[in-house]
């Protein structure tokens with residue numbers, strides 16, 4: 001099938017679907033522009049967040065810096081706070097706007113491994129399930145109680161107190177119950193999968209259950225191969241099991257389909273930003289339609 005045929009076919013699948021389950025991962029945010037690629041590349045955003053730590057430790061992207069065991073606790077916190085600040089302030093980019101336009105009036109539901117909360121700027125919270133947490137919240141590192149805390153105010157207080165790329169350790173936020181350290185609410189060994197997490201997960205399953213016999217489209221945007229168990233594999237399995245289901249994956253590098261569901265599936269190996277524009281019949285000229293060999297490799301994270 002030519003690229004043009006694939007776009008046409010996807011348009012048709014979206015129009016005919018009774019329900020659309022959209023799975024988004026790092027590739028979706030990366031497609032939204034330069035504000036959202038610092039997790040895996042040595043760009044201006046990463047340089048701003050890392051400050052002097054970049055030179056000091058030699059890490060060349062946020063992901064490596066975030067997991068660098070050589071950093072002091074205070075330095076790690078400086079990195080985390082600056083990333084949170086960037087996440088809440090930076091522009092989302094056109095791809096999310098295009099996605100919103102594409103889904104307008106449709107019966108859709110999102111499942112995401114992204115922690116940047118960009119979906120919440122465009123879509124209602126009751127149509128989103130977060131599988132890996134959200135940078136806008138803290139939790140108790142000891143998981144001594146089942147609650148997450150909005151970190152907006154704490155962020156405003158602590159950012160000006162970072163000195164020489166380090167937060168003084170006595171300022172690290174503390175749990176109001178056990179006095180232990182707080183930590184960002186994102187997937188890690190300590191990740192809190194409490195009541196809220198389960199409610200959101202059930203809501204996602206309910207959406208699938210209630211549409212299980214209808215024409216349901218699993219639309220996968222930018223899911224890599226690092227954690228296929230969260231979105232990719234369930235989408236493939238459900239496509240195999242549900243009679244009227246279809247599966248579409250859009251990814252510049254990992255748009256592969258197993259033969260068992262080949263007749264119900266479509267793979268578009270291309271830039272998501274570009275495909276969304278094409279689906280809407282919009283111009284793609286202003287996009288930096290990247291060379292496929294140099295494009296962001298979403299297999300690296302999430």
Ligand SMILES: [Zn+2]
Pocket residue numbers: 140141142143144145175176177178179180
């Ligand atoms: Zn606690």
